[in-house]
Amino acid sequence: MTQASNTREQIIDKAFQLMLQRGLNGFSYRDISEPLGVKNAAIHYHFPNKMDLVKALIDENHQVLRKGTAEFMAYGGPARPQLEGLFAFAMSQCKCGRPICMVGALAIDYDDLSDEIKRANDYFMKDSVAWLTKVMDIGRSQDEFHFEGEAESKAVSILAMIQGARQMARVHDLDYLERIFDQIRTDLGIVD
Amino acid sequence: MTQASNTREQIIDKAFQLMLQRGLNGFSYRDISEPLGVKNAAIHYHFPNKMDLVKALIDENHQVLRKGTAEFMAYGGPARPQLEGLFAFAMSQCKCGRPICMVGALAIDYDDLSDEIKRANDYFMKDSVAWLTKVMDIGRSQDEFHFEGEAESKAVSILAMIQGARQMARVHDLDYLERIFDQIRTDLGIVD
């Protein structure tokens, strides 16, 4: 075999899906191996223990996010399309069977995470906040958005809202997401 | 024994704590029975299966919420203290070791919930939205709050924000919660 084996990739794919569907404690090695037609031990070969797998999933998350946001994450342009890009990304993740975000999936099992993973998660969040803060800042200075208070506080509140909205959408339906996005737009004084 | 046995209550107490700390799949019967000094089977005596326990926890949640919000949930009064009451309740829940809310705890394991529990959860959420909608409506008409859009949309967005904020606070610290509350106030045009 040596080459042309994509088992590792498939494991990550499947685990990623499961992680964002059921959380860290909500899936087992069996849930991954069975549909892939491999044995448990195959997963252990690629990821000696579950935390190694989670580490890989956080990296995967970074990549998915970067891919899904690359077009609108070009700093400096108009803020509105960047915000809309964020909304669209969140919506598409929900639609393709990833109802909760990685931060949410990890939050629930936060106590049994290794320090390394906590740090990676922390970095990811700080990165997201920093980006959206810049978008908010630019948006306000270019008169695209209107809001009071610090740009960072506004950014944090919007990210919290999206996180909560995804949870709500899970329990109810995707209309909740769209509705909350609309309210964010309204709050920012955006009129189409 | 017959009387004066409060094992059932203690089980609910412990399970409630665990549920809002780790989620449905994050605790076992052992986690409940061991600290209580009883056996696994004692839990099964009171709650034949885990779903029966969850059902009891949802009821408990209703009661805790009702107790914790009774003072400010008297409809018709000024809106501001009602909103502040909601913030204080969310904060106190976080502080007393219940970092995530029931809706969030159930959302992650939503697929393996019984229809009865889904309905109970649904009812709870609709109830919360209805209440906050009224608060928002009153607040706007009495010139306490300023916002655009439907009162219900605003209410849903605030509840989503609080839900997300609790998750963030878990991973980071309680400052996130306070900060987001502040931003909600600012967005509503509240100045102290």
Next chain:
DNA sequence: TCTCTAACTTACTTACTGGTAAGTATAGTG
């Protein structure tokens, strides 16, 4: 006093958890 019932415990079962050690097939390398 006898009986009934509530509230358990004891002792188990079945199924699944993450994890490991040892073996195997395959492909590339010297």
Next chain:
DNA sequence: CACTATACTTACCAGTAAGTAAGTTAGAGA
């Protein structure tokens, strides 16, 4: 051709999950 590394499988392990059947104990009521 022998050797080595990769990518697994087979066959296990100890621990834990929820759940159950049968026995035990204490008090309440007739």
